[in-house]
Amino acid sequence: MAQYKATPQMKVFSLTSNTDIAEKIAKAANLPLGKVSSRQFSDGEIMINIEESVRGDDIYIIQSTSYPVNDHLWELLIMIDACKRASANSITVVMPYFGYSRQDRVAASREPITAKLVSNMLVKAGVNRVVTLDLHAVQVQGFFNIPVDNLFTIPLFAEHYINKGLTGEDVVVVSPKNSGIKRARSLAEYLDAPIAIIDYAQEDDSQREEGYIIGDVTGKKAILIDDILNTGKTFAEASKIVERGGATEIYAVASHGLFAGGAADILEAAPIQEILLTDSVSNKERVPNNASYITASELLGNAICRIQERRPLSPLFTYHHDED
CATH class of the missing domain: 3.40.50.2020 (Rossmann fold)
Structure with a gap:
């Protein structure tokens, strides 16, 4: 047999x-x-x-x-x-x-x-x-x-921004904290754009001092990048710093959008035109009006x-x- x-x-x-x-x-x-x-x-x-x-x-x-x-x-x-x-x-x-x-x-x-x-x-x-x-x-x-x-997911985000024409020296990719420099550099390489970093003298959220920008954002379209969007405070604060630094348009991108603790209200009040995310998380909380999704x-x-x-x-x- x-x-x-x-x-x-x-x-x-x-x-x-x-x-x-x-x-x-x-x-x-x-x-x-x-x-x-x-x-x-x-x-x-x-x-x-x-x-x-x-x-x-x-x-x-x-x-x-x-x-x-x-x-x-x-x-x-x-x-x-x-x-x-x-x-x-x-x-x-x-x-x-x-x-x-x-x-x-x-x-x-x-x-x-x-x-x-x-x-x-x-x-x-x-x-x-x-x-x-x-x-x-x-x-x-x-x-x-x-x-x-x-x-x-950065190649997916890069494709989105390339299709929107957000490339070249008119764009700057901004890391809203020191730990995200590698992520910002990776997206910037796809977009052929420079990077900038927001640094703080005091990193404690409860006593955070006003941040300052390492790099040039004046007259540029800024793209803030992080991996996890949780409370929205990091993006909101960073967008205000970048706006004061002279950026003409501000975008934000994160791999995972959790939107915890009233993040939608915080982000809708921030000067961010679009928050780009993947669909890795099914949100139980309200999502801000300026959020958009691409599928992974x-x-x-x-x-x-x-x-x-x-x-x-x-x-x-x-x-x-x-x-x-």
Whole structure:
């Protein structure tokens, strides 16, 4: 009798944090979303039920660990366990936004490194690979003992601004804090534009002194860039500093828009024409009127297909996603 060798099938599942991008990712990967239900008991316990067989399959779970962070993280861990116990061949977590990634070091005495704790939990639960967008710090990849693909959204943002004609010496890319210099330089290279940095003599938010600009923004169109937009205070303050510095137009761009704590009101009062974001987070809070979105779903869908087909992901890190 001839022996039958099973070939792993690819299945994509969405949990509840961001079903909109999950549907787009599945469409980009030319696959239907798998059937799964998630519900909470009256005491808050989460129950997952996978409503189709995953035995021997390569599973891709789409979940951003955004607000409510802990509910979405636990939902993800429980789904991983369910797939593991149902004999999945492999489990890849596609995490457009990785919550807790900002807690990546001990900045003061007796602080935890929660990003490392979360990575340990995911690996221990049974994840074989993680795909994410714009980690707060790229070294978080080293917290995992499994492959981590940290995809960059700057090529997507660059395409948007190039199409708007925001390129060249008339444009300046501004980092609103020292830690974002590398990010600003990367976008500036695409736009063939100079960079500027906003620095503060005192970085404590509660006692922050007026910032000053390192670089020239006079008569230029300024693009503020950050990875996470949370309360909106960083962009709002930076936009006022840049406006006083003589910028003619002010734009802002961030990979992940959380909009916590009344951020919409703060940003609508700021002199920012457009705030550009990806759809990595499904917002529960009000979004400002000057916000606009580009989708990262094709980037993530392409990554899923390349992983499954054992093709390199390196073409996804450049402006033109040429096939290899």
